[in-house]
Amino acid sequence: MPRAGLTPQLVTGHALEVLDEAGPAGLTLKAVAERAGVAAPSLYKHVRSLDDLRVLMAIRILTEAADRLGTSVMGLAGDDALRAFLAAFRGYAAQYPHRHSLLESPPQGGDRQAELDAAAGQLVEIAFATVRGYGLRGDDLVHAVRAIRAMVAGFVGLELGAGYLLPTDLDASFAFLTDLLTAGLAQRAAATP
Missing domain, CATH: 1.10.357.10 (Tetracycline Repressor, domain 2)
Structure with a gap:
């Protein structure tokens, strides 16, 4: 079950914060998960992959x-x-x-x-x-x-x-x-x- 309060939009927001602070090389699912306060596998309930997350980021x-x-x-x-x-x-x-x-x-x-x-x-x-x-x-x-x-x-x-x-x-x-x-x-x- 997805973590309460965590959505694809929130995951995207966390990913943008990671990108802003660490640059493209620092953008990993692990870093985004740490920012969101979850284990990396938990992100797969909200985004399919790092590539999928990059698409959501680009849209935003x-x-x-x-x-x-x-x-x-x-x-x-x-x-x-x-x-x-x-x-x-x-x-x-x-x-x-x-x-x-x-x-x-x-x-x-x-x-x-x-x-x-x-x-x-x-x-x-x-x-x-x-x-x-x-x-x-x-x-x-x-x-x-x-x-x-x-x-x-x-x-x-x-x-x-x-x-x-x-x-x-x-x-x-x-x-x-x-x-x-x-x-x-x-x-x-x-x-x-």
Whole structure:
């Protein structure tokens, strides 16, 4: 019988705490069980495997990120929305650096794939809504969403991985990137009939 009060959602929460503190290498069922105050075999009543738990974690991370980014762009359009989106994405990654890898490369969902796709779809739709403010349509809209994702995910990935070794201020570099994106999307929108 499952431990009273322990659910897949609570197990996922414990797993995220382990990930935040110990990183991907420290994420084991044993560590999650210790955090939950149960024996590791007890977790199998709530999750099927570590891979299944990673899927549940990815769903939670995607949903949290979508909530944060959606809130940041609410009521904004154009440059203001894009600046808010980029800042919120970077802020989430800075607060939860180990969650970033699951955000960018979620595991295969197995029988939870539809739920995983829905969570990822929320985040993608927020990116589309942000870029629609520039008036882009069709393939240009898709290209723009891919560009902002590639640029912000690349910047954040390098920042988290200590890929920027020059002493130039990273916030200034991020502002420069943001200016390039806003100007580039505005220019592309102006050139599109």
